[in-house]
Amino acid sequence: MSSPRPAATPAPARRHFSMIRGFHLADAFTLGNAACGVGGVFLAMAYVGSQSLNFFLWAAALAPAAFIFDVFDGRVARWRQTHSALGRELDSLADVISFGVAPAALAFAAGLNGVWDCLILIYFVCCGVSRLARYNVTAEALSEGADKVKYFEGTPIPTSVVLVGVLAWAAWQGHVGTAVWGGSWQLGPWVLHPLTLMFALSGTLMISKTLRIPKF
Secondary structure (H helix, E strand, C coil): CCCCCCCCCCCCCCCCCHHHHCCCHHHHHHHHHHHHHHHHHHHHHHHHHHCCHHHHHHHHHHHHHHHHHHHHHHHHHHHHCCCCHHHHHHHHHHHHHHHHHHHHHHHHHCCCCCHHHHHHHHHHHHHHHHHHHHHHHHHHHHHCCCCCCCEEECCCHHHHHHHHHHHHHHHHCCCCHHHCCCCCEEECCEEECHHHHHHHHHHHHHCCCCCEEECC
């Protein structure tokens, strides 16, 4: 006669907001990065509607603020030894907003809004997304068993802060809109503003596999 089967252990009830309980202090800095990016997009739209230089400059100022949050989230994670897959994904998503979408939105607001410009800005954002996805996939291999990655393949997406700085300087000098630096070219049926080419260069450098940038 076979012995009775033990009763199955009931699965533990799923707790509400378990994702929030899984957040670490470093993730709060990452979300600060994302908040700066969203704020930059909103301020760029506010500038388009009002043409108030203050909105444009505040939008530009949020880019280095996002960069500071981005630097500190990594430092805090290493200090508290709280690296996690969730934190890595949060960091990439925040970077897409702050250093991809927000700079592109600011460029559009600055007058780089011809069809060729828009295609280049879309290319720039897509390069940033691809760069971050590749980093997430290859980070473990690039670290070679160490705690951190030794080098970046392609330029890191936060380097777009330099592009935002150029746009902020142009706005401060009154060279946005119809007076944007470099003027405009009529290429076929569409307009291209040469200043947009710096976004094309930045995007191309981000997806380069041969360019290696040491990570300090």
